[in-house]
Amino acid sequence: MKHSSVVFALSLSLVSAQAAAAEKLEVVSSLPTYAALVQEVGGDLVTTSSIGGARFNPHFIEPRPSDVLRLKRADLFVHSGLDLEAWRGPLVNATGRAEVKPGGERELDLSRGIHLLNVPRGAVSRSEGDIHLFGNPHYWLSPENGLIIADEIAEKLAELDPEHAALYLGNRDRFRARLAGRIEQWKQQSRALTGAEFIGYHDQWIYLMEFLGFTMEKFLEPKPGIPPTPRHLLLLQQYTASSPVVGIVHATFYPDDAARALGERSGLPVLALPQNVGEIPEAADYISLLEYDISRLIGAAQRGRSHE
Amino acid sequence: MRLRNYSFAPLVLFGVSSVCSADPAVDELHALRTQVQELSEALASVRAQLETQERVIQSFQKEVQSQQQDATVTVRDVGGTVSSAPTYVPDIGVVADITGIVTESDEDEEGNDRLSVRELEIVFGHDIDPYSRLDVTVSISDFEEAAIEEAYLTHSGLPFDIYGRLGRMHPRIGIAAAQHRDALFTVDEPLVIEQFFGAEGFSRTGLELSDIFSTISDDVVHEIIIGLLEGGAGEGGNLFGETRRAPTVYGRLRNAWDISDSSVIDLGLNALLGSADEDTSFETRAGGVDLRYQHYGAAFRKLTLQSELFVQDRDTAVLEDGELPEGLFEFRQKPLGLYALANYRFGQQWEAGLRYDYVQAVNRAEEQRDSFESEYSAFLTFHQSEFARWRLQYQLATLETGEEDNRFFLQGTFAIGTHKHNLQ
Numbered sequence: 012m013k014h015s016s017v018v019f020a021l022s023l024s025l026v027s028a029q030a031a032a033a034e035k036l037e038v039v040s041s042l043p044t045y046a047a048l049v050q051e052v053g054g055d056l057v058t059t060s061s062i063g064g065a066r067f068n069p070h071f072i073e074p075r076p077s078d079v080l081r082l083k084r085a086d087l088f089v090h091s092g093l094d095l096e097a098w099r100g101p102l103v104n105a106t107g108r109a110e111v112k113p114g115g116e117r118e119l120d121l122s123r124g125i126h127l128l129n130v131p132r133g134a135v136s137r138s139e140g141d142i143h144l145f146g147n148p149h150y151w152l153s154p155e156n157g158l159i160i161a162d163e164i165a166e167k168l169a170e171l172d173p174e175h176a177a178l179y180l181g182n183r184d185r186f187r188a189r190l191a192g193r194i195e196q197w198k199q200q201s202r203a204l205t206g207a208e209f210i211g212y213h214d215q216w217i218y219l220m221e222f223l224g225f226t227m228e229k230f231l232e233p234k235p236g237i238p239p240t241p242r243h244l245l246l247l248q249q250y251t252a253s254s255p256v257v258g259i260v261h262a263t264f265y266p267d268d269a270a271r272a273l274g275e276r277s278g279l280p281v282l283a284l285p286q287n288v289g290e291i292p293e294a295a296d297y298i299s300l301l302e303y304d305i306s307r308l309i310g311a312a313q314r315g316r317s318h319e
Numbered sequence: 320m321r322l323r324n325y326s327f328a329p330l331v332l333f334g335v336s337s338v339c340s341a342d343p344a345v346d347e348l349h350a351l352r353t354q355v356q357e358l359s360e361a362l363a364s365v366r367a368q369l370e371t372q373e374r375v376i377q378s379f380q381k382e383v384q385s386q387q388q389d390a391t392v393t394v395r396d397v398g399g400t401v402s403s404a405p406t407y408v409p410d411i412g413v414v415a416d417i418t419g420i421v422t423e424s425d426e427d428e429e430g431n432d433r434l435s436v437r438e439l440e441i442v443f444g445h446d447i448d449p450y451s452r453l454d455v456t457v458s459i460s461d462f463e464e465a466a467i468e469e470a471y472l473t474h475s476g477l478p479f480d481i482y483g484r485l486g487r488m489h490p491r492i493g494i495a496a497a498q499h500r501d502a503l504f505t506v507d508e509p510l511v512i513e514q515f516f517g518a519e520g521f522s523r524t525g526l527e528l529s530d531i532f533s534t535i536s537d538d539v540v541h542e543i544i545i546g547l548l549e550g551g552a553g554e555g556g557n558l559f560g561e562t563r564r565a566p567t568v569y570g571r572l573r574n575a576w577d578i579s580d581s582s583v584i585d586l587g588l589n590a591l592l593g594s595a596d597e598d599t600s601f602e603t604r605a606g607g608v609d610l611r612y613q614h615y616g617a618a619f620r621k622l623t624l625q626s627e628l629f630v631q632d633r634d635t636a637v638l639e640d641g642e643l644p645e646g647l648f649e650f651r652q653k654p655l656g657l658y659a660l661a662n663y664r665f666g667q668q669w670e671a672g673l674r675y676d677y678v679q680a681v682n683r684a685e686e687q688r689d690s691f692e693s694e695y696s697a698f699l700t701f702h703q704s705e706f707a708r709w710r711l712q713y714q715l716a717t718l719e720t721g722e723e724d725n726r727f728f729l730q731g732t733f734a735i736g737t738h739k740h741n742l743q
Contacts, residue, residue: 066580071619076542076585077537079531106480106482107476107483137706191367236705237704266666
């Protein structure tokens with residue numbers, strides 16, 4: 012009798028645990044940063060995962076069969092929109108699910124609430140490189156956009172799971188309060204360094220630069236998507252000799268040889284910065300990711316200014 | 320009397336102190352301070368929300384302004400980037416394969432010892448409605464007229480989440496046979512694909528259904544694919560005959576294991592049943608196994624190890640002038656073909672690889688059943704950009720006759736417009 016009671020109790024707890032797990036919303040995101048933001052807002056009510064791994068260039072992810080299966084099962088698909096993730100269309104098509112296609116009830120295009128920068132006007136051509144047609148899609152790196160993204164995620168989760176809407180909105184508010192506090196601090200720290208100029212590998216830092224009041228007009232890529240050339244590095248070296256550039260920035264998933272070469276020739280510091288949550292151990296969540304990037308940019312700007 | 324007076328003193332003192340501490344003005348001031356604090360916090364929160372909404376409104380205003388500007392732009396000015404315009408124009412892309420081939424062979428085969436537009440693919444794709452999508456690939460070349468390489472409808476929302484394709488397609492048999500040429504690691508298809516399925520892979524009209532699921536864990540995914548096709552193989556393929564009325568059925572079980580976030584192993588089992596004879600059906604069988612290992616490293620690095628093996632089980636007849644020679648009978652033959660490939664991308668722009676091919680001859684006299692062809696290939700690929708690449712390939716071929724042929728290929732592959740391959 013005692014044995015069967017124990018077995019019964021264990022079975023009941025297992026069923027309860029499974030039921031509790033089954034109630035969680037399964038949210039699949041295109042990028043790990045979005046998965047982290049979904050976790051901030053969703054808390055214990057969601058399970059999150061991302062298609063793109065943290066260490067990989069989001070432009071060139073190759074989805075796997077397991078990604079197709081996860082997206083087939085997902086309650087919500089969160090993605091960048093625009094044309095950053097060219098692999099997203101074939102992935103969505105492979106699921107055969109209309110709900111996760113653009114405009115579907117279980118997809119969330121985070122770009123919809125974002126004021127986009129560098130939106131091309133007039134004719135576009137690949138003679139100018141791999142230009143993003145709808146504007147620069149690397150918008151998640153601005154903490155102010157992080158506030159907007161959190162809003163969108165909370166509203167969508169509340170729409171899909173109205174029973175827990177208050178919890179999602181409460182989590183959102185707490186996250187916003189934390190992020191808003193950090194935004195104020197970062198702005199104070201960067202205020203005196205307005206106009207500090209950096210050289211980037213790829214044009215993916217514009218939103219963060221704008222937030223900090225810094226500039227990034229030159230890139231190691233001679234044109235978007237075109238790898239650095241020796242001639243272009245020489246031109247950049249000449250530019251740094253006459254311009255107050257304070258550092259060279261590249262995402263960790265890009266080759267660093269061109270950045271290091273320019274750094275050695277120009278004497279400028281080279282900053283390998285993560286673009287996504289989880290890319291390095293210090294970027295364990297969204298605020299930590301931004302803290303890491305911003306602190307290094309501000310540090311480089313301060314050192315650069317002190318040398319002037 | 321004095322004692323009674325003194326006994327009231329503590330009470331009086333207590334009363335005075337109570338009156339002092341319960342000063343209503345102080346309490347009111349404290350309450351007001353608390354209220355002001357709460358109102359300030361609420362105001363800060365409302366201000367933050369207002370700022371967010373102002374940003375959203377500005378974003379919408381700018382979007383409206385840009386749409387008003389774009390509305391005055393002609394199609395010519397947009398430069399063909401139709402996906403940025405709010406129209407129903409499908410995604411359109413063009414992929415050009417320009418290849419130069421130099422060999423020791425005297426045969427005047429397609430592209431031999433010349434530079435040619437080996438293939439031009441014009442690709443269209445778009446959603447038909449909320450339920451279906453149409454993908455079309457038309458191919459043109461220097462050697463043949465325009466032809467439909469693929470034109471299939473994909474239907475979503477089928478029962479049990481089954482994925483369905485209907486039309487002309489590359490059926491998902493094996494790895495290389497299902498790919499477009501520009502997705503291959505090499506200039507040419509593996510020999511077994513070329514000889515068994517056709518010079519440009521396997522493209523037929525039919526119906527394909529598939530479903531994907533997991534069993535032991537979400538890191539191990541299985542996909543079942545079954546299909547029914549019109550009969551025949553691709554150009555020059557010897558697996559099936561030319562009779563379209565003798566249908567082909569096929570099945571594939573694909574198993575993919577995510578070893579880590581950067582490595583995946585694919586194991587596939589394939590089976591086909593069709594006909595090489597216009598008078599019969601389903602007398603020719605083929606089975607295959609494919610294996611692929613992919614490892615994604617830092618900064619564009621990627622290692623691919625890939626191999627496929629196919630075995631036919633078929634009646635073989637060696638005819639002389641359309642007739643069976645006297646004393647020679649049909650016999651069952653099981654010719655096999657395989658390849659093994661290794662490719663390493665060691666930077667953003669460079670990758671290199673090796674491939675070995677071995678294919679046994681089909682439809683040969685019994686004493687020649689073991690004749691075969693083999694090839695060793697080495698190839699180097701340079702990615703000029705994401706949309707243009709160059710490939711140099713050397714190939715040492717051993718022909719059925721035992722002769723050797725040294726071959727050199729130079730291939731340029733270029734893409735304009737939108738071109739996204741469906742996931743394999």
